[in-house]
Amino acid sequence: xxxxxxxxxxxxxxxxxxxxxxxxxxxxxxxxxxxxxxxxxxxxxxxxxxxxxxxxxxxxxxxxxxxxxxxxxxxxxxxxxxxxxxxxxxxxxxxxxxxxxxxxxxxxxxxxxxxxxxxxxxxxxxxxxxxxxxxxxxxxxxxxxxxxxxxxxxxxxxxxxxxxxxxxxxxxxxxxxxxxxxxxxxxxxxxxxxxxxxxxxxxxxxxxxxxxxxxxxxxxxxxxxxxxxxxxxxxxxxxxxxxxxxxxxxxxxxxxxxxxxxxxxxxxxxxxxxxxxxxxxxxxxxxxxxxxxxxxxxxxxxxxxxxxxxxxxxxxxxxxxxxxxxxx
Amino acid sequence: xxxxxxxxxxxxxxxxxxxxxxxxxxxxxxxxxxxxxxxxxxxxxxxxxxxxxxxxxxxxxxxxxxxxxxxxxxxxxxxxxxxxxxxxxxxxxxxxxxxxxxxxxxxxxxxxxxxxxxxxxxxxxxxxxxxxxxxxxxxxxxxxxxxxxxxxxxxxxxxxxxxxxxxxxxxxxxxxxxxxxxxxxxxxxxxxxxxxxxxxxxxxxxxxxxxxxxxxxxxxxxxxxxxxxxxxxxxxxxxxxxxxxxxxxxxxxxxxxxxxxxxxxxxxxxxxxxxxxxxxxxxxxxxxxxxxxxxxxxxxxxxxxxxxxxxxxxxxxxxxxxxxxxxxxxxxxxxxxxxxxxxxxxxxxxxxxxxxxxxxxxxxxxxxxxxxxxxxxxxxxxxxxxxxxxxxxxxxxxxxxxxxxxxxxxxxxxxxxxxxxxxxxxxxxxxxxxxxxxxxxxxxxxxxxxxxxxxxxxxxxxxxxxxxxxxxxxxxxxxxxxxxxxxxxxxxxxxxxxxxx
Numbered sequence: 001x002x003x004x005x006x007x008x009x010x011x012x013x014x015x016x017x018x019x020x021x022x023x024x025x026x027x028x029x030x031x032x033x034x035x036x037x038x039x040x041x042x043x044x045x046x047x048x049x050x051x052x053x054x055x056x057x058x059x060x061x062x063x064x065x066x067x068x069x070x071x072x073x074x075x076x077x078x079x080x081x082x083x084x085x086x087x088x089x090x091x092x093x094x095x096x097x098x099x100x101x102x103x104x105x106x107x108x109x110x111x112x113x114x115x116x117x118x119x120x121x122x123x124x125x126x127x128x129x130x131x132x133x134x135x136x137x138x139x140x141x142x143x144x145x146x147x148x149x150x151x152x153x154x155x156x157x158x159x160x161x162x163x164x165x166x167x168x169x170x171x172x173x174x175x176x177x178x179x180x181x182x183x184x185x186x187x188x189x190x191x192x193x194x195x196x197x198x199x200x201x202x203x204x205x206x207x208x209x210x211x212x213x214x215x216x217x218x219x220x221x222x223x224x225x226x227x228x229x230x231x232x233x234x235x236x237x238x239x240x241x242x243x244x245x246x247x248x249x250x251x252x253x254x255x256x257x258x259x260x261x262x263x264x265x266x267x268x269x270x271x272x273x274x275x276x277x278x279x280x281x282x283x284x285x286x287x288x289x290x291x292x293x294x295x296x297x298x299x300x301x302x303x304x305x306x307x308x309x310x311x312x313x314x315x316x317x318x319x320x321x322x323x324x325x326x327x328x
Numbered sequence: 329x330x331x332x333x334x335x336x337x338x339x340x341x342x343x344x345x346x347x348x349x350x351x352x353x354x355x356x357x358x359x360x361x362x363x364x365x366x367x368x369x370x371x372x373x374x375x376x377x378x379x380x381x382x383x384x385x386x387x388x389x390x391x392x393x394x395x396x397x398x399x400x401x402x403x404x405x406x407x408x409x410x411x412x413x414x415x416x417x418x419x420x421x422x423x424x425x426x427x428x429x430x431x432x433x434x435x436x437x438x439x440x441x442x443x444x445x446x447x448x449x450x451x452x453x454x455x456x457x458x459x460x461x462x463x464x465x466x467x468x469x470x471x472x473x474x475x476x477x478x479x480x481x482x483x484x485x486x487x488x489x490x491x492x493x494x495x496x497x498x499x500x501x502x503x504x505x506x507x508x509x510x511x512x513x514x515x516x517x518x519x520x521x522x523x524x525x526x527x528x529x530x531x532x533x534x535x536x537x538x539x540x541x542x543x544x545x546x547x548x549x550x551x552x553x554x555x556x557x558x559x560x561x562x563x564x565x566x567x568x569x570x571x572x573x574x575x576x577x578x579x580x581x582x583x584x585x586x587x588x589x590x591x592x593x594x595x596x597x598x599x600x601x602x603x604x605x606x607x608x609x610x611x612x613x614x615x616x617x618x619x620x621x622x623x624x625x626x627x628x629x630x631x632x633x634x635x636x637x638x639x640x641x642x643x644x645x646x647x648x649x650x651x652x653x654x655x656x657x658x659x660x661x662x663x664x665x666x667x668x669x670x671x672x673x674x675x676x677x678x679x680x681x682x683x684x685x686x687x688x689x690x691x692x693x694x695x696x697x698x699x700x701x702x703x704x705x706x707x708x709x710x711x712x713x714x715x716x717x718x719x720x721x722x723x724x725x726x727x728x729x730x731x732x733x734x735x736x737x738x739x740x741x742x743x744x745x746x747x748x749x750x751x752x753x754x755x756x757x758x759x760x761x762x763x764x765x766x767x768x769x770x771x772x773x774x775x776x777x778x779x780x781x782x783x784x785x786x787x788x789x790x791x792x793x794x795x796x797x798x799x800x801x802x803x804x805x806x807x808x809x810x811x812x813x814x815x816x817x818x819x820x821x822x823x824x825x826x827x828x829x
Contacts, residue, residue, distance in 0.1 A: 009603070012469040191443045193435040200432050207419045210383060212404030212433030264411040 060233030085110025086244030108231030169239025340389030369735025422472025579796025618798030
């Protein structure tokens with residue numbers, strides 16, 4: 001490499017590293033300040049354990065969504081997929097006695113099946129992905145509600161409770177699973193042929209096709225990988241909470257709100273972090289924020305979510321500070 | 329070897345709706361030669377090239393490569409047959425590094441288990457640069473952060489990855505500065521010495537005559553003439569392209585630095601570390617101030633810094649008539665100024681909007697009536713006038729910009745500003761990708777605007793253009809101002825090159 005090219009490359013990397021250190025530093029400082037403001041609760045060992053467990057769900061769902069969204073699809077049916085697959089997994093365990101294989105098969109297999117239906121509608125039939133996603137969400141929500149209602153006749157409850165096979169939602173297994181999934185997702189996205197092709201397809205579809213990349217195949221395989229990750233997230237969350245409540249009328253969107261916020265926050269730091277690390281940082285910010293608000297006694301629901309929205313916007317503003325674009 | 333045929337084009341036709349982009353095109357390209365395709369913007373040069381490279385399918389006719397019928401279904405298929413192309417408009421995936429961009433679609437050989445060996449990829453990428461003596465560009469940062477020139481060089485190296493024996497270069501030299509053009513010419517010589525063939529598209533006719541062995545002239549999708557480049561005179565080539573006589577003296581014919589005393593814009597110690605440092609000059613009413621330099625000298629960054637796009641800018645830019653300091657892009661627009669970036673696709677045009685919408689955008693404020701409503705009659709009239717004045721070749725004002733040829737895009741980009749009543753304008757490579765006819769027209773418009781008192785800063789990669797049009801030339805070297813030369817006494821190529829080097 002020529003000296004000039006080396007200097008330019010090193011300069012860019014230095015700026016990136018500076019940005020990364022500043023972001024991580026600011027997060028740590030805020031956490032320390034909040035720790036004292038909450039009377040030493042935030043960073044207490046007990047709360048840190050709770051935090052780390054709560055961090056896993058937005059992280060895993062966010063990573064799955066990252067693979068699905070990066071190819072250009074906006075699939076909002078993921079919350080509904082998780083609800084349907086989670087209930088199938090719980091039924092496999094509780095009603096059919098299939099144990100862990102049933103739990104994993106129901107959750108991961110269910111999400112894969114649902115995501116393939118939703119993605120195929122968009123990729124092969126040319127339906128805009130957000131339309132296909134919303135349509136699919138209504139269908140998946142309805143199926144989950146029908147299954148749970150039908151089961152309530154026999155059990156007396158419209159909610160399928162997972163009483164057995166809950167180890168995957170306990171500490172430290174849930175953290176270990178999330179860490180492994182993050183590592184795999186990181187390398188798949190940044191260092192594998194699929195991940196690099198996916199990024200090319202998402203940001204420059206015409207160029208990528210001209211370079212011989214099969215756009216449809218890449219999107220579908222990425223959606224499959226994303227579905228597996230969402231499925232793992234569904235499994236751990238079901239094991240942690242013990243239930244997925246079926247809902248209708250697009251209520252499932254609320255289930256992916258934190259993950260969406262994590263992706264948006266992560267994307268706003270896109271100049272400094274690769275997408276998987278962005279999701280990791282974003283999901284941490286979201287989880288910590290909710291935790292802090294709860295410790296401060298802010299009512300859950302409207303006020304907490306209003307604050308989250310404001311923080312997402314603030315992160316976007318701060319991350320794009322001093323970035324200049326051309327006025328067209 | 330030069331008698332052996334590499335590629336034969338036989339009765340090839342291609343239409344886009346009612347427009348015949350290629351009409352019974354017949355060409356023969358021999359091994360170890362360079363064939364130039366000359367023609368106006370929209371004459372069908374890029375369409376023909378993209379069909380050969382599999383980016384578009386032909387409607388009828390045949391290609392033969394090495395004596396066998398060749399019908400590429402996609403660029404990958406063309407690559408398998410030894411055909412590669414550097415496209416006219418920039419084709420990189422911005423968020424991925426240059427090294428990854430170079431091997432997109434060819435990652436199989438870098439797979440190490442489930443992962444890709446990025447270091448090996450970068451090493452091989454630089455080997456490609458070295459093999460063809462191309463200057464290195466940083467390949468470990470996102471390709472979107474590279475300059476146009478660096479991206480073009482990366483695209484050239486990328487095209488050479490597949491070891492092609494047939495290469496299409498579609499207007500590549502116009503993105504390069506003089507020193508890198510010399511690199512390109514040496515590359516072309518080396519490439520064809522190995523019995524390989526180049527199909528070259530360029531609007532620089534001097535360059536075409538110099539570099540190409542044969543030239544085919546296309547007009548309205550048809551080949552009107554093909555013969556050895558030495559058999560063309562420049563005037564004849566222009567006439568064949570345009571279909572009528574074109575005056576040869578399209579640059580200024582006076583040799584005097586001439587402008588009014590009134591200063592329009594005063595730049596004092598403009599500084600963006602590492603990009604353009606300690607620049608000071610004054611732009612006078614009716615002056616064309618050329619800005620020249622070698623690649624990486626910082627001439628393009630100076631343009632964007634003046635417009636207010638570069639982070640960390642210090643120093644001052646003051647519009648003297650209103651004593652307004654320019655700090656952000658809006659300030660320039662408000663003080664009747666304008667800036668045209670070299671990268672028209674990324675920083676100029678709304679690619680997915682119509683010709684009409686793009687033409688009226690800078691004039692929306694003037695066209696707005698009561699309650700800020702736009703009059704459809706006024707807007708249409710303005711767009712129509714601009715389109716006709718610059719002879720934009722499109723099916724109408726509703727034509728989507730992305731589908732226009734490169735030169736026609738530039739016509740839209742320029743015309744919408746030049747029809748405005750401006751005091752000053754910064755033009756970064758205004759004739760990049762435009763044909764000889766439009767070039768002549770642009771120069772005549774600039775001369776007319778100068779006569780009316782418009783102050784023009786013209787950043788140019790072409791020395792001839794800067795010398796032909798400017799009153800003074802500010803020469804930059806290694807991001808700094810090296811000299812300001814006067815048309816009256818300093819305009820020789822030797823003097824300017826001496827300052828550049």
